[in-house]
Amino acid sequence: MIAFVIIIALYHTVETALAHATGCYHTMTQLDTSHLDPTLHLPNDTLVLDSGASHHMVKDASLFDAWHTRSHVAVDGAGESLMAQGTGSITIRTSKQRTIKLCNIYYVPDLLANLISVMQLRRERIYTHFGKTIELPSQGQLIGVASLIANQLSTLDATPIRSTVSPVAAAAIPLLTLHQRFGHLSLPNLRRAVSSGQLQGQTWTYSAAECKAFSCDTCKAAKATRTPFPTSDSRASQPLELVHSDVLTLPEPTTDGERYVVTFIDDFSRKTWVSALRNKSQVFDTFQRWHAMIERSTGLKLRTLRTDNGGEYTSKAFIEYCSHHGITRQLTIPYTPEQNG
Secondary structure, eight states, X not given: OOOEEEEEEOSOOOXXXXXXXXXXXXXXXXXXXXXXXTTOOOOTTOEEEESSOSSEEESOGGGOSEXXXXXXXXXXXXXXXXXXXXXXXXXXXXXXXXXXXXXXXXXXXXXXXXXXXXXXXXXXXXXXXXXXXXXEEETTXXXXXEEEEXXXXXXXXXXXXXXXXXXXXXXXXXXXXXXXXXXXXXXXHHHHHHHTTOSTTOOOOOOHHHHHTOOOHHHHHHHXXXXXXXXXXXXXXSTTSXXXXXXXXXXXXXXXXXXXXXXXXXXXXXOEEEEEESSGGGHHHHHHHHHHHHHHHHOOOXXXXXXXXXXXXXXXXXXXXXXXXXXXEEEOOTTOGGGOO
């Protein structure tokens, strides 16, 4: 197992306040980190003994051997407000071969360092005696020894006892996966649901940068719009040079049971013929009757028929009829009704 160091920080200033979160009041801790050297790089498993902290708080999720989600708790420190996202317990073994289980530890991923509260240790009957060395006695027995070093900091050698899989790390899932599992819920609403405890077992560990870079292709496609279809400047030069046809579904059947209407629109004159149908299979017969009528009444030949790709227009009989009468077929682009006249 990997050894880690507990850094004991002395002479902190203390200020506590009450914060209101999700209907309940929780303790808000004021952290004073001015005594720490900003150039000092602390490993993620380093614990700082803080005489000013009201609760144990850690930033390294892998240290937990038990984990419970809870409503977020505000933590003030280092000039900014942080959020605790759950509580858990950590077990360590000191150089005196004593095992210590620390409970009610807040998980605050944005902390500068992991903090152990002297006040909480006292409640567990673990005290700190300061002298040439720093002793941690409990129930009359010495369970740990620390030596004072520079900047009023002391270190204690100890060994963490971790579970094989961190309960926090095991619960972490990609932000996109969480978004998809909850029906593509927007990130603000998703975060609100997690923070309020509605999604049990899930914590919000996603950084601001990760949320800003978030992208969902499905949501983009669902919300996509397109510009208005441009108005065509080209028109047929004479009647029946180009005719548009389409089939529309009626909102309600007529009293005679017709559910559809087929339209024929002359591109030159914009004159429109409409016939009601019971079934789409009647489109071919209706077109034959309309074709014969319009050519006899105008003395002109139908040159081009433009339709969509519906089966009522692409049947073998329809294609053969148009070919036999010299009618050119034009099929529009799928899902583009603007081209249907």
